Amino acid sequence: MAIPYSFCFVHLLLILSKPTFISSSLTKGSSISVDNKNDHLVSPNRLFTAGFYKVGINAYCFSIWFTEPVSENVNPTVVWMANRDVPVNGKRSKLSLNGNGNLVLRDAGRAIVWSTETKATNGSLVLHLKDNGNLVLNQVNGHPYILWQSFDHPTDTILPGQLFKRNSQLVSSRSTTNFSSGFYKLYFENNNVLNLLYDGPEITSVYWPDPYSKTWEAGRSTWNNSRVAKLDSSGQFNSSDEFGFFVSDYGMRRQRIMKVEFDGNVRVYSLVDHKWVVQWQAFSRPCKIHGVCGPNSLCTYSPQIGGECSCVHGYKKKDPKDWSKGCEPIFKSCQKGEEGYVEIPYVEFYGYDIDYLSNKTLESCKQACLNDCNCKGFQLKYDNSVYNCFLKNLLYNGYQSGFENTMYIKLPKSLLSSYNPRVANKLAYTCPGDLIIPISRSYDKKHESGSLNVLLWVGGVIGVLEIVLILFFLYATLKGSTTAVESYFPIASGFKRFTYAELKRATHNFRTEIGRGGAGVVYKGNLSDDRVAAIKVLQEATHQGEAEFQAEISTIGRLNHMNLIETWGYCVEGKHRLVVYEYMENGSLAKILDSNNLDWGKKLEIALGMAKGLAYLHEECLEWILHCDVKPHNILLDANFDPKVADFGLSKFFDRGAVDDSSFSKIRGTRGYMAPEWVYNLPITSKVDVYSYGVVILEMITGKSPLQMHKVSIENSGRDQSLVEWVRETIREDNDGTWIEEIVDERTCGGYDTRSLKNLVKIALQCVEEDRDARPSMSQVVNMLLNPDGY
Numbered sequence: 001m002a003i004p005y006s007f008c009f010v011h012l013l014l015i016l017s018k019p020t021f022i023s024s025s026l027t028k029g030s031s032i033s034v035d036n037k038n039d040h041l042v043s044p045n046r047l048f049t050a051g052f053y054k055v056g057i058n059a060y061c062f063s064i065w066f067t068e069p070v071s072e073n074v075n076p077t078v079v080w081m082a083n084r085d086v087p088v089n090g091k092r093s094k095l096s097l098n099g100n101g102n103l104v105l106r107d108a109g110r111a112i113v114w115s116t117e118t119k120a121t122n123g124s125l126v127l128h129l130k131d132n133g134n135l136v137l138n139q140v141n142g143h144p145y146i147l148w149q150s151f152d153h154p155t156d157t158i159l160p161g162q163l164f165k166r167n168s169q170l171v172s173s174r175s176t177t178n179f180s181s182g183f184y185k186l187y188f189e190n191n192n193v194l195n196l197l198y199d200g201p202e203i204t205s206v207y208w209p210d211p212y213s214k215t216w217e218a219g220r221s222t223w224n225n226s227r228v229a230k231l232d233s234s235g236q237f238n239s240s241d242e243f244g245f246f247v248s249d250y251g252m253r254r255q256r257i258m259k260v261e262f263d264g265n266v267r268v269y270s271l272v273d274h275k276w277v278v279q280w281q282a283f284s285r286p287c288k289i290h291g292v293c294g295p296n297s298l299c300t301y302s303p304q305i306g307g308e309c310s311c312v313h314g315y316k317k318k319d320p321k322d323w324s325k326g327c328e329p330i331f332k333s334c335q336k337g338e339e340g341y342v343e344i345p346y347v348e349f350y351g352y353d354i355d356y357l358s359n360k361t362l363e364s365c366k367q368a369c370l371n372d373c374n375c376k377g378f379q380l381k382y383d384n385s386v387y388n389c390f391l392k393n394l395l396y397n398g399y400q401s402g403f404e405n406t407m408y409i410k411l412p413k414s415l416l417s418s419y420n421p422r423v424a425n426k427l428a429y430t431c432p433g434d435l436i437i438p439i440s441r442s443y444d445k446k447h448e449s450g451s452l453n454v455l456l457w458v459g460g461v462i463g464v465l466e467i468v469l470i471l472f473f474l475y476a477t478l479k480g481s482t483t484a485v486e487s488y489f490p491i492a493s494g495f496k497r498f499t500y501a502e503l504k505r506a507t508h509n510f511r512t513e514i515g516r517g518g519a520g521v522v523y524k525g526n527l528s529d530d531r532v533a534a535i536k537v538l539q540e541a542t543h544q545g546e547a548e549f550q551a552e553i554s555t556i557g558r559l560n561h562m563n564l565i566e567t568w569g570y571c572v573e574g575k576h577r578l579v580v581y582e583y584m585e586n587g588s589l590a591k592i593l594d595s596n597n598l599d600w601g602k603k604l605e606i607a608l609g610m611a612k613g614l615a616y617l618h619e620e621c622l623e624w625i626l627h628c629d630v631k632p633h634n635i636l637l638d639a640n641f642d643p644k645v646a647d648f649g650l651s652k653f654f655d656r657g658a659v660d661d662s663s664f665s666k667i668r669g670t671r672g673y674m675a676p677e678w679v680y681n682l683p684i685t686s687k688v689d690v691y692s693y694g695v696v697i698l699e700m701i702t703g704k705s706p707l708q709m710h711k712v713s714i715e716n717s718g719r720d721q722s723l724v725e726w727v728r729e730t731i732r733e734d735n736d737g738t739w740i741e742e743i744v745d746e747r748t749c750g751g752y753d754t755r756s757l758k759n760l761v762k763i764a765l766q767c768v769e770e771d772r773d774a775r776p777s778m779s780q781v782v783n784m785l786l787n788p789d790g791y
């Protein structure tokens with residue numbers, strides 16, 4: 001008699017508690033049912049909710065999510081799932097906390113699809129959703145003891161404060177809408193290093209840290225066995241293998257999540273005005289993520305989706321809806337005697353080498369691959385003045401890379417004639433670029449010396465300045481691309497890799513220093529072909545793998561414009577990273593402005609030349625390359641005092657951890673030229689260069705440095721005034737039309753044409769508008785300078 005009674009009693013309790021189950025905990029014997037949509041656990045601060053989350057038609061997963069959706073009609077942000085790969089039925093499924101201490105998820109009242117596999121001996125039991133998003137199963141027996149917690153079993157997301165441990169792994173979801181386990185994993189490898197693994201249907205490979213570089217080159221330590229990592233609430237990530245980073249909004253009090261995403265990237269988001277905004281990501285170049293496009297395909301950059309996939313010639317897409325399956329051949333392989341090659345320049349396929357032939361001619365590589373039925377093609381690499389080839393039995397991880405790579409795809413002769421290199425290689429002719437999202441801010445502990453204040457500075461403003469990658473992608477109209485191709489290719493052939501010994505000799509052991517810039521020290525040198533060069537030794541850039549450096553530098557090497565400094569080559573050897581430029585007789589604009597021996601005509605020409613150089617960087621290269629550090633020190637003058645913009649594309653190489661006082665003051669030194677976006681943490685676009693350009697022009701006209709202006713107090717206001725404010729105020733307070741006389745630098749020799757100078761001031765003031773949308777683009781500036789009457 002006793003048993004049915006207690007059964008009924010429990011049943012009654014469940015029925016009673018059903019309609020209003022909004023609590024933060026679940027006790028022994030009770031359950032959460034899929035049938036009742038209000039059956040939830042809500043954390044005491046109401047931030048997180050645990051319950052059944054709909055993942056498909058009549059399909060549910062027991063999940064934890066942020067209670068508030070970021071906006072209406074958008075699904076809530078899920079941070080954890082119990083049964084992502086086996087969703088349960090939308091009727092009669094439930095999660096119950098059994099009397100024996102096991103938390104069990106049953107599908108439609110029958111099969112157990114998931115459980116915590118815990119056992120409680122005695123005492124009371126409670127399942128509790130904490131304020132930090134952790135779902136904890138406690139055994140309360142005197143003091144509470146944690147039997148199980150969701151933080152120990154993450155899905156694809158970690159929350160601030162959550163320890164990522166030895167046995168934890170984050171597994172991406174299959175797509176943005178399919179929450180099933182995908183192909184990408186973050187975990188601690190047996191060598192104690194935090195790895196990202198592509199675990200695809202056919203192949204498996206580690207793609208982070210960079211497989212090209214040694215663990216220690218990537219700044220990782222294999223010696224700390226504790227294998228633990230954590231993102232803290234201010235946005236600092238720390239791992240026991242010495243990997244770490246600060247997010248770009250470091251220090252702000254915001255909700256954050258760190259997530260391994262379906263595209264293989266790891267991103268940290270923070271909640272800004274009801275939107276999740278990327279504040280850090282592991283890859284700024286999505287095509288370096290293995291498997292993104294599946295086999296037999298190539299990955300190109302695209303601003304919306306990151307990587308864009310296309311099939312290699314002779315192959316077709318396997319599953320129209322799913323790139324991860326890649327492409328399959330449309331031909332029968334191994335038709336000996338009937339095969340030839342198509343050549344895809346500047347492309348690299350990573351891995352799957354069946355043979356390596358060093359110092360061979362192209363012909364002998366071709367023959368070797370034709371003779372081997374398993375060979376699908378080969379990679380030709382130019383390295384240290386010899387050609388090496390890598391025969392491949394799988395075409396995987398194809399992406400655009402440096403100059404020295406060419407891929408030869410083996411195909412039946414019948415398919416060769418239909419190959420159109422223009423179409424197939426459009427990627428080979430566009431400059432590789434990056435997304436605008438702030439990228440990896442890995443932090444090298446060895447250089448840590450500043451105070452927390454300095455670090456905060458780095459995280460907040462300078463970090464962004466130093467690190468945000470300058471290149472980002474404009475998927476330009478194709479009509480531009482075909483004409484641009486020829487114009488910048490010839491120069492590329494003169495671009496070369498030097499050995500360190502060669503450059504040491506050229507500079508007489510780095511004797512004559514001619515400048516110090518953002519990324520390093522510049523020396524004068526004489527190359528063996530008698531050309532005079534400026535050789536920049538990049539400091540602290542060694543965190544970057546050779547391949548990555550090479551790829552970046554060849555982008556820069558490909559740019560060719562009369563108002564951009566020409567890059568002749570580079571050196572990458574061990575820890576050395578050097579860039580070789582043409583030498584400029586007349587030094588920098590900063591120096592010339594100091595000595596003040598330019599006339600007005602020349603100043604106008606310089607203004608126009610600078611604008612043309614920047615416009616080319618921003619717009620003509622099929623992508624946008626931001627300079628981010630436009631200032632007189634970076635404008636060099638040739639023998640005719642024609643300007644050339646220098647130091648573009650290099651901030652990528654700055655050491656991310658060099659936080660010593662010198663770099664601190666160096667950045668402060670260019671603050672006068674910085675657009676307000678940097679300070680207000682707004683998206684960085686080409687308009688930051690427009691702003692800096694405007695400041696440089698005002699400096700040329702007034703002879704006043706924006707750096708000194710900070711110190712100039714103006715009589716009436718008594719407060720510090722910027723150069724821009726001073727010019728604006730002078731014009732505003734002018735009532736007899738003589739403002740131009742008040743602002744021009746009287747020390748400049750020669751008379752000036754009032755009209756063209758006024759026009760220049762007007763343009764400069766438009767460039768320094770606070771609102772970046774009010775500023776013209778660089779090409780508009782060029783037009784305004786060329787047609788002063790048109791504006």
Ligand SMILES: *[C@@H]1O[C@H](CO)[C@@H](O)[C@H](O)[C@H]1NC(C)=O
Nearest residue numbers: 120121122123124140141142
């Ligand atoms: C619970 O079990 C522990 C041993 O696991 C024992 O020491 C303790 O006395 C038990 N408490 C109760 C209330 O039975």
Ligand SMILES: *[C@@H]1O[C@H](CO)[C@@H](O)[C@H](O)[C@H]1NC(C)=O
Nearest residue numbers: 056174175177178179180181
């Ligand atoms: C989600 O992905 C899994 C694994 O690839 C697949 O089996 C399942 O059918 C997908 N579900 C939907 C709704 O597409």
Ligand SMILES: *[C@@H]1O[C@H](CO)[C@@H](O)[C@H](O)[C@H]1NC(C)=O
Nearest residue numbers: 224225226227228238239240
């Ligand atoms: C290993 O890493 C942990 C966590 O980062 C740290 O607390 C510990 O001091 C490290 N141990 C050694 C020997 O460096």
Ligand SMILES: *[C@@H]1O[C@H](CO)[C@@H](O)[C@H](O)[C@H]1NC(C)=O
Nearest residue numbers: 358359360361384385386387
């Ligand atoms: C490459 O091969 C050629 C001819 O076989 C030889 O003369 C040359 O020294 C080799 N170069 C290197 C770097 O091994």
Ligand SMILES: CC(=O)N[C@H]1CO[C@H](CO)[C@@H](O)[C@@H]1O
Nearest residue numbers: 236237238243244245246443
């Ligand atoms: C980003 C980073 O590396 N942050 C910290 C990691 O942990 C050490 C202490 O062990 C801090 O000093 C770092 O700043």
